[in-house]
Amino acid sequence: MNRSKLTVNVLLAVSAMFVMAPAHSESVDKPAVERVEAPFPPQFNDAGNLFEEAPMAHFEEPMEYQIKRGEKLREAMTRWTEKSGYEFVWQPEPADGDIRFAADMSFTNSFEKASESFFEIVRAQTKFDGKVHSNKVLRVFVANAKR
Secondary structure (H helix, E strand, O other), X not given: OOHHHHHHHHHHHHHHHHHHOOOOHHHHHOOOOOOOOOOOOHHHHOOOXXXXXXXXXXXXXXXXXXXXXXXXXXXXXXXXXXXXXXXXXXXXXXXXXXXXXXXXXXXXXXXXXXXXXXHHHHHHHOOEEEEEEOOOEEEXXXXXXXX
């Protein structure tokens, strides 16, 4: 038997001893759960439905995402993804270049919806496009690129 098989067999044998070892006698004698023979605490009887009174958590709170005049697409999307906790993937080749924005823009919404609105404008005016994926990745690419 070679050394690696021997090591695996020894490890399996040692592991089996731990799994098959009996529990301590103290833990066997005590039940894991005890039944309490008492009424429900009175301070909770008139508390109403606590679950309905608690506010729901909102994970995609609207935020303001800005494009600054003179900023490049790659710079702006890097800033947006860092702000929102998304990962940014830039797929255009160096030969594809980048675009520089001629005006300030602002989008207030969830990251996904703000990105969709922003890329509707970019897509209509340039060769660039972007897609937000369900795994929290924003991918920027050249539309209709033949690769």
